[in-house]
Amino acid sequence: KTKLDGVPTVIDWHADKPRPAEASNKGGDVLFSLPVSASKGLKALVQRAQASSFMVVLAAYGIMLARWTNTNSVLVGSSYANRRPDTKDLIGYFLNILPLRIDCLEKLTFVDLVLQVRDTVKESLSNADVPFQRLVDIVGAERAPGTNPLIQAGITLDERDWFPEIKLEGCTGNIQPLMAHLGTAKMDLTLGYVPPNDSAPEMLFGLQYNTDIFEAHTAESMADSLQAIMMAAFAAPDTPVMELPMMKDDEKTLILTKFQGPKDTSFFTAQPVHYQIEAVAEKMPKQIALLSHTGQEMTFQEFNEAANQLAHHFMELGVGPDVPVGMMVERGCDLIVGILAALKAGGAYLPLDPSYPEDRLAGMVQDASAPVVLVQRMNLERCRDMMAAAAATAPEGAPKDVKFVVVDDFWGSLASKYPKTNPTPRAKPHNLVYIIFTSGSTGR
Structure with missing residues (x-):
C-alpha cells in the first residue's frame, strides 16, 4: 500500500472518445520492431544496469505513458504465472497481475529510471503471492464504469527461448514468435514485447489498444513516441528522461521540410x-x-x-x-x-x-x-x-x-x-x- 500511495489509480488518457459504461473488449494493434543497432544499445544498457531487457523496455514504456498523460507516476500491470500453496493441486492456468509503479522524475536520467524499475520489479516479485483483487481492495482503487480497477496499462513478455528448435531430416531451424492482430483489448493499452536473441536480433513489439476510447492514429502516434524514446535512450542512457524525444527523426524532418519548408533541420533542438x-x-x-x-x-x-x-x-x-x-x-x-x-x-x-x-x-x-x-x-x-x-x-x-x-x-x-x-x-x-x-x- 505504501509503494502505491499517491499514484493515480485511473489514467486520464485525454482519449479520443468518451469511455462507454460497459467495455466491449474490442481492440486494435500497432505492430513494429526496432533495428539491430537498438538491440546492441539495449544489450549494453542491460549489462551496465544489471537489469533485464524487460526492465529497460518497461522504463521506456513508463516514460511514454507519463508524458502522454502529463503525470510523473504511472502504474503498469504485468502478468506473473505462479501457483500459490493453496492452488498447487488445482488444474488450470494461474496468473496474477503485478502493479509496477514508475516514477518519471525530472532529475532522473534514463539509466537512473532503469535502476528504479529494476528494484520495483524485484520488490513486486517478492510479493507476487498477494492476489491482485486483494491489492485493489487494500489500495481502495476507484472503480470507474467500463474500465479495469487500478491497472489500465499493461506489458507482456514473450521469450523467444520458450520456442523449441525444429529438427527434421535434412534441415534444421527454430520457431520464432510473430506479433499478430488479435482484435481484442483486455486493458486500455498493452505493450507486447519479444526480446532479441542471437538468431533473431530484432526486437518485436505490439501495442494493443482499446478501440472504445482510442482511434488508430492515436495508438500509432503512441507507438511512434515509444520508438523515438527507446532509440534515443538506448543510444544515450544518461539523457534526462524529460529530454528524450517523442518524435522520430523522420517525423522531425517531415514537419520541418514538407510542412514548413526549411531545408536545414539542424536547428531543431530541445532548446526553448x-x-x-x-x-x-x-x-x-x-x-x-x-x-x-x-x-x-x-x-x-x-x-x-x-x-x-x-x-x-x-x-x-x-x-x-x-x-x-x-x-x-x-x-x-x-x-x-x-x-x-x-x-x-x-x-x-x-x-x-x-x-x-x-x-x-x-x-x-x-x-x-x-x-x-x-x-x-x-x-x-x-x-x-x-x-x-x-x-x-x-x-x-x-x-x-x-x-x-x-x-x-x-x-x-x-x-x-x-x-x-x-x-x-x-x-x-x-x-x-x-x-x-x-x-x-x-x-x-
Whole structure:
C-alpha cells in the first residue's frame, strides 16, 4: 500500500472518445520492431544496469505513458504465472497481475529510471503471492464504469527461448514468435514485447489498444513516441528522461521540410525559444528584431536586453517554471518583450486582451492562477478594480493578491535597476509556455 500511495489509480488518457459504461473488449494493434543497432544499445544498457531487457523496455514504456498523460507516476500491470500453496493441486492456468509503479522524475536520467524499475520489479516479485483483487481492495482503487480497477496499462513478455528448435531430416531451424492482430483489448493499452536473441536480433513489439476510447492514429502516434524514446535512450542512457524525444527523426524532418519548408533541420533542438533569440542577439545584435504598427523599432540586442531586465523583475516577484504571467498589454513591442521576459524568467504567458469584459479577464487570471499581471498605465485602475471584485468570490486556491507590473513605469524608472544580462536558465522543454482561453473551453 505504501509503494502505491499517491499514484493515480485511473489514467486520464485525454482519449479520443468518451469511455462507454460497459467495455466491449474490442481492440486494435500497432505492430513494429526496432533495428539491430537498438538491440546492441539495449544489450549494453542491460549489462551496465544489471537489469533485464524487460526492465529497460518497461522504463521506456513508463516514460511514454507519463508524458502522454502529463503525470510523473504511472502504474503498469504485468502478468506473473505462479501457483500459490493453496492452488498447487488445482488444474488450470494461474496468473496474477503485478502493479509496477514508475516514477518519471525530472532529475532522473534514463539509466537512473532503469535502476528504479529494476528494484520495483524485484520488490513486486517478492510479493507476487498477494492476489491482485486483494491489492485493489487494500489500495481502495476507484472503480470507474467500463474500465479495469487500478491497472489500465499493461506489458507482456514473450521469450523467444520458450520456442523449441525444429529438427527434421535434412534441415534444421527454430520457431520464432510473430506479433499478430488479435482484435481484442483486455486493458486500455498493452505493450507486447519479444526480446532479441542471437538468431533473431530484432526486437518485436505490439501495442494493443482499446478501440472504445482510442482511434488508430492515436495508438500509432503512441507507438511512434515509444520508438523515438527507446532509440534515443538506448543510444544515450544518461539523457534526462524529460529530454528524450517523442518524435522520430523522420517525423522531425517531415514537419520541418514538407510542412514548413526549411531545408536545414539542424536547428531543431530541445532548446526553448528564448534560448534561440539569445543566440541570434549574440550573432546579429544590430539587426531589426521588432517593428510595430506605430513605427517603433528594436534591434535583437535591444529586444533581448529589455526582456532580460523585465525577466529579472518578474523573477523577483516569484515567477518561475510553470508560473503564468498575465499580459494585459496592447499589441506592440511591449507585449512581445513581456512575453519573452516571462519565458526567460522560467514562466509562461497568459494573453489578456484589454477589449474583453472585466469579468472574463478576471476569470482568466484566477483560473490560470497568475500571480503577476503586466499592464499598461491606461488600464491599471480597470485591472485593479476587476481583480478586487473577483477576489471576493474567488474559489479556494485562486490568487488573492495579484501583483501588477506597469510597463510604462518600468521603462521609465525601474528598468535601470535590473541587469541586461541573460538570466540563468530556469525552464526546461517540458515546462509550460503559455495558457490560452477560448470561448469554447470556458463557456464565457
